[in-house]
Amino acid sequence: MASQLLFLPHVALLPKFSPFYPSLFARQKLTLFHSTTRAIKSSSNSRITINLQAVADACSEIESNGVTETTDLTLRNICEGFVPEHIIHRMEEIGFVFPTNIQREALPTLFTGRDCILHAQTGSGKTLTYLLLIFSLINPQRSSVQAVIVVPTRELGMQVTKVARMLAAKSTDIEVKGCTVMALLDGGMLRRHKSWLKAEPPAIVVATVASLCHMLEKHILRLDSVRVLVVDEVDFLFYSSKQVGSVRKLLTTFSSCDKRQTVFASASIPQHKHFVHDCIQQKWTKRDVVHIHVSAIMPMPLCLLHRFVVCGKKNKHQILLALLKSDAPESAIIFAGEQSEKSKKAGNDPSTTLLIEFLKASYDGLLEILLLEEDMNFNSRAASLTEIRQGGGFLLVSTDIAARGIDLPETTHIFNFDLPQTATDYLHRAGRAGRKPFSDRKCIVTNLITSEERFVLQKFENELMFSCEELIL
Numbered sequence: 198m199a200s201q202l203l204f205l206p207h208v209a210l211l212p213k214f215s216p217f218y219p220s221l222f223a224r225q226k227l228t229l230f231h232s233t234t235r236a237i238k239s240s241s242n243s244r245i246t247i248n249l250q251a252v253a254d255a256c257s258e259i260e261s262n263g264v265t266e267t268t269d270l271t272l273r274n275i276c277e278g279f280v281p282e283h284i285i286h287r288m289e290e291i292g293f294v295f296p297t298n299i300q301r302e303a304l305p306t307l308f309t310g311r312d313c314i315l316h317a318q319t320g321s322g323k324t325l326t327y328l329l330l331i332f333s334l335i336n337p338q339r340s341s342v343q344a345v346i347v348v349p350t351r352e353l354g355m356q357v358t359k360v361a362r363m364l365a366a367k368s369t370d371i372e373v374k375g376c377t378v379m380a381l382l383d384g385g386m387l388r389r390h391k392s393w394l395k396a397e398p399p400a401i402v403v404a405t406v407a408s409l410c411h412m413l414e415k416h417i418l419r420l421d422s423v424r425v426l427v428v429d430e431v432d433f434l435f436y437s438s439k440q441v442g443s444v445r446k447l448l449t450t451f452s453s454c455d456k457r458q459t460v461f462a463s464a465s466i467p468q469h470k471h472f473v474h475d476c477i478q479q480k481w482t483k484r485d486v487v488h489i490h491v492s493a494i495m496p497m498p499l500c501l502l503h504r505f506v507v508c509g510k511k512n513k514h515q516i517l518l519a520l521l522k523s524d525a526p527e528s529a530i531i532f533a534g535e536q537s538e539k540s541k542k543a544g545n546d547p548s549t550t551l552l553i554e555f556l557k558a559s560y561d562g563l564l565e566i567l568l569l570e571e572d573m574n575f576n577s578r579a580a581s582l583t584e585i586r587q588g589g590g591f592l593l594v595s596t597d598i599a600a601r602g603i604d605l606p607e608t609t610h611i612f613n614f615d616l617p618q619t620a621t622d623y624l625h626r627a628g629r630a631g632r633k634p635f636s637d638r639k640c641i642v643t644n645l646i647t648s649e650e651r652f653v654l655q656k657f658e659n660e661l662m663f664s665c666e667e668l669i670l
């Protein structure tokens with residue numbers, strides 16, 4: 198570990214216009230971080246180089262200096278008295294024993310009933326955080342919808358539903374009424390859901406915005422009894438021109454912030470001060486909403502190593518193939534850009550199709566080659582993810598549809614075959630790897646870029662405060 202080098206820009210060198218520019222408190226922590234690190238070497242390219250072991254040491258020092266404490270506190274210690282015993286028992290059976298930083302920092306505040314914005318790195322366990330709050334509040338004896346979780350995609354909805362159902366499943370030795378969880382997602386059987394909602398409303402609904410609003414507009418579902426409303430990947434929903442109107446309506450017209458506890462979650466909340474201000478002004482949350490920002494000085498998980506390879510458009514496929522051979526990932530996601538309207542009109546094949554065809558013809562490794570993209574029908578999309586979750590290694594070729602929230606912990610490598618559009622997209626794509634909270638395994642993010650794209654990658658590095666090393670093949 199100590200031999201790995203990591204580059205972290207000095208606070209004075211961070212671009213102030215960056216949406217990820219840290220708050221004053223975080224800047225003070227970053228300054229403290231720099232001053233406590235002895236492994237600083239001067240560098241000519243406006244960056245300082247820090248030994249990774251020193252980073253880890255300095256972090257725990259900062260953490261014990263008021264950010265988080267490293268104690269033997271368990272999730273049970275935090276949840277007892279709030280979350281029913283059978284849920285705590287299930288949680289431990291599944292293997293969730295010690296809290297991650299966001300769980301340790303957020304749960305005590307959530308249990309006081311305050312609205313919260315959970316802002317923490319990818320793979321840091323935000324899902325379990327808000328689910329534990331939900332289980333602390335709902336009463337399975339009551340036949341009404343008591344918690345709603347809004348997600349941007351069907352895939353993320355299925356995943357959250359699965360975790361909620363796993364926690365709610367009755368333990369064999371404990372007799373309790375089970376709590377029902379409905380997945381109300383785009384592409385689902387809405388007619389069946391209508392009958393279910395009328396006959397016996399589930400306690401928890403996990404929904405995509407369009408399906409949820411459809412049910413609300415048709416008065417098939419009401420939010421009167423909802424005690425918690427969670428919006429996961431909140432920045433994505435607010436920045437999506439298709440969904441933002443419905444999300445606002447959901448937060449203010451279909452229900453009122455005074456009558457519910459509101460929780461927003463994401464690894465990226467650009468302009469977060471502005472967002473908190475909007476939350477209060479627009480009555481999306483109560484006035485005393487708490488912004489819980491974990492790892493404010495480092496939005497990117499430390500377990501990710503970033504590198505780039507400069508290549509021409511013509512040899513990109515071959516370089517990818519060479520990297521797959523030399524890196525031998527356990528499982529990998531290859532991100533390709535979405536096809537432009539212009540390219541569609543010209544009758545070109547999308548980048549994803551070309552990649553899949555190339556890999557099927559040339560890759561002779563053991564990993565299964567799979568595709569996930571918006572243009573596939575919902576059944577094929579589900580089939581790809583089911584295949585992945587059945588085990589065995591995979592090479593998933595995908596657009597940004599797989600970049601948000603999808604949890605495939607066996608992913609060790611990310612390849613940006615095409616660079617993402619924004620630093621936020623980079624953060625979420627990269628964050629599909631390195632998703633085992635207590636593992637010190639390093640995962641690799643590789644960017645295949647042309648020499649002209651180097652400055653775009655540099656911009657992402659500055660905004661997200663990480664550094665990419667060049668790999669010369």
Ligand SMILES: Nc1ncnc2c1ncn2[C@@H]1O[C@H](COP(=O)(O)OP(=O)(O)OP(=O)(O)O)[C@@H](O)[C@H]1O
Pocket residue numbers: 272292293294295296297300317318319320321322323324325463464601602603604606628632633634635
């Ligand atoms: N306390 C815990 N102990 C062990 N593993 C945990 C714990 N909490 C969560 N995990 C695991 O960590 C992984 C990431 O969790 P989760 O999907 O909630 O991350 P996230 O913060 O929502 O990430 P993203 O921002 O990318 O959506 C999951 O595989 C989950 O099972």
